[in-house]
Amino acid sequence: MLNLFRSLRDAGILGMNERNARFIMLHNKRRNYPLVDDKLITKRRAQEAGIHVPALYGVVEIEHQIRDVPRMLGTIEDFVVKPAHGSGGNGIMVVTDRQGDNFRLANGMLVGMEEVGHHISNILSGMHSLGGQPDCAMIEQRVQFDPMFEEVSYRGVPDIRTVVFKGVPVMAMVRLPTRMSNGKANLHQGALGVGLDMGTGLTTTAVWKERFVDEHPDTGNPIAGLQIPEWDKLLELAARCYHLADLGYLGVDVVLDRDQGPMVLELNARPGLSIQLANRRSLLKRLEQVEALKDIPEDPKQRVAITRDLFAKNNPPTPQTVIV
Amino acid sequence: MNKLHLRLLAVLLLIIGGGATWYKMAVLGLPVTPDSTTQIWTVEARVAFQADGGPSQVNLHIPHNPPGFNVLGEDFVSSQYGLARDRDGDNRVAMWTARRASGNQTLYYRIQLSEDANDTVDRTSPAPPYPEVPDYPEPFGSAALSVLEDVRAESADISSFTRRLLLRYNSSDPGENVQVLRSGIDGSTGHVNNLIDILAGARIPARAVQVLTLRDRMRRAELDTFLEVHNGTEWIPFNPVTAERGYPRSVLVWKRGAERLLSISGGSSGNLEFAAARTVRDVVSVAEQRAMQRGTSMLMDFSLFSLPVQAQNTYRLLLLVPIGALMMVLLRNVVGIATFGTFMPILIALAFRETQLAWGIFLFTSVVAIGLAIRFYLENLKLLLVPRLAAVLIVVVLVMAVLSIISHKLGLERGLSIALFPMVILAMTIERMSLVWEEHGAGQAIQQGVGSLIVAILAYLVMFQPQVGHLVFVFPELLLVVLAVVLLLGRYTGYRLTELWRFRHLIMDRKN
Numbered sequence: 001m002l003n004l005f006r007s008l009r010d011a012g013i014l015g016m017n018e019r020n021a022r023f024i025m026l027h028n029k030r031r032n033y034p035l036v037d038d039k040l041i042t043k044r045r046a047q048e049a050g051i052h053v054p055a056l057y058g059v060v061e062i063e064h065q066i067r068d069v070p071r072m073l074g075t076i077e078d079f080v081v082k083p084a085h086g087s088g089g090n091g092i093m094v095v096t097d098r099q100g101d102n103f104r105l106a107n108g109m110l111v112g113m114e115e116v117g118h119h120i121s122n123i124l125s126g127m128h129s130l131g132g133q134p135d136c137a138m139i140e141q142r143v144q145f146d147p148m149f150e151e152v153s154y155r156g157v158p159d160i161r162t163v164v165f166k167g168v169p170v171m172a173m174v175r176l177p178t179r180m181s182n183g184k185a186n187l188h189q190g191a192l193g194v195g196l197d198m199g200t201g202l203t204t205t206a207v208w209k210e211r212f213v214d215e216h217p218d219t220g221n222p223i224a225g226l227q228i229p230e231w232d233k234l235l236e237l238a239a240r241c242y243h244l245a246d247l248g249y250l251g252v253d254v255v256l257d258r259d260q261g262p263m264v265l266e267l268n269a270r271p272g273l274s275i276q277l278a279n280r281r282s283l284l285k286r287l288e289q290v291e292a293l294k295d296i297p298e299d300p301k302q303r304v305a306i307t308r309d310l311f312a313k314n315n316p317p318t319p320q321t322v323i324v
Numbered sequence: 325m326n327k328l329h330l331r332l333l334a335v336l337l338l339i340i341g342g343g344a345t346w347y348k349m350a351v352l353g354l355p356v357t358p359d360s361t362t363q364i365w366t367v368e369a370r371v372a373f374q375a376d377g378g379p380s381q382v383n384l385h386i387p388h389n390p391p392g393f394n395v396l397g398e399d400f401v402s403s404q405y406g407l408a409r410d411r412d413g414d415n416r417v418a419m420w421t422a423r424r425a426s427g428n429q430t431l432y433y434r435i436q437l438s439e440d441a442n443d444t445v446d447r448t449s450p451a452p453p454y455p456e457v458p459d460y461p462e463p464f465g466s467a468a469l470s471v472l473e474d475v476r477a478e479s480a481d482i483s484s485f486t487r488r489l490l491l492r493y494n495s496s497d498p499g500e501n502v503q504v505l506r507s508g509i510d511g512s513t514g515h516v517n518n519l520i521d522i523l524a525g526a527r528i529p530a531r532a533v534q535v536l537t538l539r540d541r542m543r544r545a546e547l548d549t550f551l552e553v554h555n556g557t558e559w560i561p562f563n564p565v566t567a568e569r570g571y572p573r574s575v576l577v578w579k580r581g582a583e584r585l586l587s588i589s590g591g592s593s594g595n596l597e598f599a600a601a602r603t604v605r606d607v608v609s610v611a612e613q614r615a616m617q618r619g620t621s622m623l624m625d626f627s628l629f630s631l632p633v634q635a636q637n638t639y640r641l642l643l644l645v646p647i648g649a650l651m652m653v654l655l656r657n658v659v660g661i662a663t664f665g666t667f668m669p670i671l672i673a674l675a676f677r678e679t680q681l682a683w684g685i686f687l688f689t690s691v692v693a694i695g696l697a698i699r700f701y702l703e704n705l706k707l708l709l710v711p712r713l714a715a716v717l718i719v720v721v722l723v724m725a726v727l728s729i730i731s732h733k734l735g736l737e738r739g740l741s742i743a744l745f746p747m748v749i750l751a752m753t754i755e756r757m758s759l760v761w762e763e764h765g766a767g768q769a770i771q772q773g774v775g776s777l778i779v780a781i782l783a784y785l786v787m788f789q790p791q792v793g794h795l796v797f798v799f800p801e802l803l804l805v806v807l808a809v810v811l812l813l814g815r816y817t818g819y820r821l822t823e824l825w826r827f828r829h830l831i832m833d834r835k836n
Contacts, residue, residue, distance in 0.1 A: 001824075004824045005819060007831045008819050008824065008827060008830075008831060011827075011830055011831060013823075013827050013830060015817070015818065015819040015820060015823050016820055016823065017657055017816050017819070018817035018818070018819075021816075022817055114706075118706040121708060122708075125708050126709060127709050188768075189763075189764055189765070190765075212829050276827070277827065277829070277830065280830060
C-alpha cells in the first residue's frame with residue numbers, strides 16, 4: 001500500500017486532495033468563481049475581451065418566458081439549450097434540426113415543444129445547477145464541429161480541455177464522445193480522453209473508462225497522430241482566458257467550429273485530474289515548473305511561448321505502449 | 325505560515341482536550357470503560373437516649389477525611405433537633421440541640437463512602453510536640469525502660485521501633501517485663517492507652533484512633549482502637565494487636581483520640597450503635613458525586629451529568645455526530661468513497677441505532693428502491709422541481725407508514741422503528757440518485773448508493789461502539805481532539821486510496 005503511494009508520488013500524479021489544497025484554494029479566489037460558474041457572465045466577458053464564443057440566441061429567466069422560445073428562435077434550425085450554472089455537461093439539450101413544430105435532438109429523437117419547455121423549466125428550477133439554486137437557461141449557437149473528429153467521435157461535440165495555470169497552458173486533452181457517453185464529452189460518463197502534445201497539437205495517448213486504449217471504442221479508428229487544426233490559435237485562446245476570471249488554476253473548454261475556428265465553450269474553476277490519464281503525464285510536475293517561474297509575462301503570446309518551451313520537449317508525440 | 329498556524333492550533337486543541345481528559349481520568353477518577361463499578365459503603369450511627377424533658381444537647385464525633393475513602397455524602401436524621409457541625413482538632417463533631425425533649429430519642433447520622441485505594445493520605449494537623457517522659461510508678465517504670473531499651477536495639481526508625489514494641493507487647497510468650505506492663509489493663513482501648521504511655525517513655529508521639537471495621541450488613545457494631553505514631557512527618561497507623569502497619573481496606577477511621585464519641589446533656593442512658601451496608605454503583609456517578617463534594621472541580625460542575633436525564637440522553641446521541649463527521653472526513657478524503665450528500669450517511673447511521681443494522685439496511689434499501697421507482701414514474705408527468713420533491717417526500721412518508729403497518733401485522737416490531745429515518749434526507753437522496761441515474765447511468769447511481777450505505781454502516785459500527793459513546797459522553801473534551809484531527813486532515817494533500825486504483829495504469833506504465 002505504502003509502495004503504491006510512493007510510486008504515485010514518484011510519478012508526480014496530482015491527487016484530488018492536493019489539487020484542492022495546493023492549487024485551487026491557493027490560486028483561485030472564491031469571489032471569482034461566479035465568473036466561471038455563471039456561463040452567461042463568462043460569455044459576456046469573453047465577448048468584451050474579443051474571445052470567440054458560440055453566439056447567444058436568448059436567455060430564459062422565468063417560467064413565463066418559455067412560451068416565447070419559438071419566437072426567440074425565429075428561423076434558427078439548430079441550437080443548444082443549457083443551464084447557466086450547469087456542471088459536468090449536465091442539462092444540455094442539443095437540437096440539430098427542426099421538422100415543423102418538432103425538434104430533432106442530437107441522439108436522433110424527435111420531440112415536441114412541450115418536451116423542450118419541460119427541459120427549460122427543469123433548468124430554471126435548478127435541477128442541473130450547482131447546489132440546486134434556481135437558474136436560467138441559455139439558448140445558444142450549436143457548434144458545427146470540425147470534420148477532423150468525424151472518424152473518432154460518436155455524435156455530440158468533442159471539446160478540447162486545457163488546464164491553464166497562472167495563465168500558462170500546461171496540459172491539454174481532447175474529449176471525444178462515445179456511444180457509451182451518449183454523445184456527452186464527459187470522461188466520467190464514458191467519453192474518450194485523448195492526450196495532446198503541447199508543442200504540435202498532435203494527439204498522443206488515450207484513456208477510456210480509466211483504461212488505456214489506442215483506438216476509438218466505437219469506430220475502431222486509431223487515435224494517435226491526429227493534428228488539431230489551428231493549435232497555436234487555440235493555445236493563445238486558452239491563455240487569454242486567464243484574464244477573464246483571474247483564476248490561477250483554470251480549465252478552458254474549447255470547441256472547434258468548422259467555419260469559425262476555436263471557440264471557448266466554458267471555463268472551469270475545478271478542472272479534473274483525468275487529463276493525467278489521457279496524457280499519461282504528471283500534471284504536478286508541470287504545475288511545479290510553472291510555479292518555479294519568477295515572473296509570468298502579461299502577453300498571452302509570450303505565455304504560450306513558455307508552454308512550448310517547457311512542455312513541448314517532454315511530451316513526445318509517439319504513443320506509449322499500452323499496458324492492459 | 326498558514327500551515328504552522330494550523331499545526332499550532334491543532335496542537336493547542338490536542339493539549340486542551342487531551343489534558344482535560346487526562347485530568348478527569350487520573351485525578352477525578354472517571355472510568356475509561358463504560359462498565360466499571362465501585363463499592364459504596366453506607367454507614368449509619370444511631371444514637372438513642374432518654375431525654376429529661378428540658379433542653380438537651382447531643383455531641384457526636386463524625387468522620388473527617390477518613391484515609392482510604394472518599395466521602396460521597398452524609399445526612400442527619402433528627403426531626404426536631406437543630407444541627408450544627410464543628411471542627412474539633414483533627415475531628416469533626418455534629419451537635420444536635422433541642423429546647424425541649426422528653427422520652428425516647430433517636431438520632432441518625434449516615435455517611436456514604438467509596439473506597440479509594442489511592443487516597444490514603446491522612447490529612448491531619450501538623451506534627452505534635454514530643455511528649456515528656458512520664459513519671460512511671462514502680463515496677464512499671466523499670467519494666468518499661470528495659471523493654472524500650474531492648475526494642476531500640478532491634479529497630480532502625482520510629483516505624484520499626486513501634487512494630488517491635490507491639491510484637492513484644494502482644495507476644496504469646498511475654499517476658500517478665502511485658503507481663504508487668506500488661507498487668508491490670510483491660511480492653512483494646514486500655515491497651516492502646518497503655519502503649520501510648522510506654523511510647524512516651526521513648527518520647528514518641530502517639531495517639532489512639534477509633535475505627536469501624538466495615539462488614540456488609542453488619543448491625544450493632546462497635547468501634548475498635550488503632551494506634552498511630554508520628555515519625556516527624558506523618559502519622560503511621562498500626563494495628564495494636566497484630567502490629568501490622570496501615571489501615572486495612574475496609575477500616576474506617578471515625579475519630580482520632582481515645583475520648584468517648586458521644587456526649588449527651590439533658591438526657592441519660594445514651595447508646596451508640598453502628599450499622600453498615602455495601603452497594604455497587606457506577607464509577608461515573610461516584611466520581612461525579614465526589615467531585616461535587618470536594619467542590620473544587622469546575623470541570624465537573626459543567627459536566628453533562630449536571631443536565632436533566634432527558635437532555636443527557638439527547639447529548640449521548642448528539643456527541644456521536646462529531647465522531648460520524650470524522651468518519652466522513654476519513655472515508656471521503658482519505659479513502660475517497662463517493663456518497664450522496666456530505667453528511668447523509670451519518671444521519672442514516674443515527675437512524676440505524678434504533679432499527680439495528682440488518683433491519684436498517686433492509687428498510688433503507690426498500691424505501692429508496694420504492695421511492696426511486698415512483699420517482700421514475702413521476703418523471704413522465706413533467707413536474708416542476710419543488711412539487712416533484714414534495715411528491716417524493718410524501719411518497720417516502722407513505723412508504724414508511726406502509727412498511728411499519730405491514731411489519732407490525734407480521735409481528736416484526738423492529739419494522740416500526742423505520743419512523744425514525746430522516747425522511748427529508750431520504751427524499752433528497754432519492755431525487756439525487758434519480759438524477760445521477762439519468763445523467764450518469766444506473767451503474768454510477770447504484771455505485772454511489774452502495775457507497776453511501778457502506779459509509780453509513782461503517783459510521784454506525786464506529787459511532788455505536790459502547791466504548792466510543794462512553795468516552796465522548798464522559799470526556800466531551802475529547803471532541804477537541806477530534807476537531808484537531810479534522811483540522812489536520814483539512815490540509816491532507818496526499819492521495820486518496822481510491823486514487824491508487826484510478827491511476828493504477830500510470831504506475832504500471834512507469835514500472836515497465
